[in-house]
Amino acid sequence: MLKHADIWRAIDRLAAQHGFSASGLARRAGLDPTTFNKSKRTTGDGKLRWPSTESISKVLDATGASFAEFVGLVGEAPAQGAMQRVPVIGYAQAGNAGYFDDAGYPAGSGWDELLFPSLGDPHAYALEVSGDSMVPVYRDGDTIIVSPAAQIRRGDRVVVRTKEGEVMAKQLMRESATRVELMSINRDHPDRVIPRTDIAWIARIIWASQ
Known part of the structure; x- marks a missing residue:
């Protein structure tokens, strides 16, 4: 019942x-x-x-x-066997060379990890938020989980990494074959329009620790 x-x-x-x-x-x-x-x-x-x-x-x-x-999603909490280990990456680290492969998956090993109910994406990872660029939605010290495999739609909150190594969390407003338009979560920060050729990868935020 x-x-x-x-x-x-x-x-x-x-x-x-x-x-x-x-x-x-x-x-x-x-x-x-x-x-x-x-x-x-x-x-x-x-x-x-x-x-x-x-x-x-x-x-x-x-x-x-x-x-x-x-x-x-109805039912008891997942059993331990339904958990997955999610690598945890510092937000500042995410912009450094070598932390992600060309597909936007965390590269290497030795990460801190957290256990999380299975996300259906073995490449999901966590970012530790630093600074105030995402307040009031995400605050310094919050953890957000990012899924490279998740489908992205207009209005989703996403993490974007440029080929120059800049990492940002924004809200996707629209995208075309040539550019991606992003709205800043913190309205004190400017919105961004980035040529698609300048983007290394874009992935959806699927969970936050608030």
């Missing part, structure tokens, strides 16, 4: 997969940011409150996930 906790767990996992907190997912879907807060999952008298079918439909539309994918 489907349980109240199963549905809320699936929403939390869907949010994490796309780099959102539960409130961030609600906001992305056009819902009140408090819709999925833990305090909203029961009433004041302790009665279980279920998410509406409309709110689930909106978050699936916002993330591009299918209902079948959502159902796959």
Whole structure:
């Protein structure tokens, strides 16, 4: 039998997969940011409150996930065997030569690692945020997980590395055969338009530690 906790767990996992907190997912879907807060999952008298079918439909539309994918997130937490080791790279290190191969995969070995539920991408890696260029979404010390294999769509948050070694986290606004337009997450920093020939790789942020 489907349980109240199963549905809320699936929403939390869907949010994490796309780099959102539960409130961030609600906001992305056009819902009140408090819709999925833990305090909203029961009433004041302790009665279980279920998410509406409309709110689930909106978050699936916002993330591009299918209902079948959502159902796959229902259930108990993954067993240890379903975990994968994710290499952790310092944000400043990411711009140095030799840290990635031509496909944008971490190169070499000896990284710090963290255990994470299987992401479906063996080349996924984590970046440790430094500085304030991504506040208020990502702050100094946060960890973001990047998936080179994840499909990228307009509006996604991405990490971009130029051939000159500059690494940046931005929001993808649009791309063409000749250029990529990026919006800065911190609005105090300028947006960027980069010729596609200057980009080494671009990968989607699928989770953040907030």
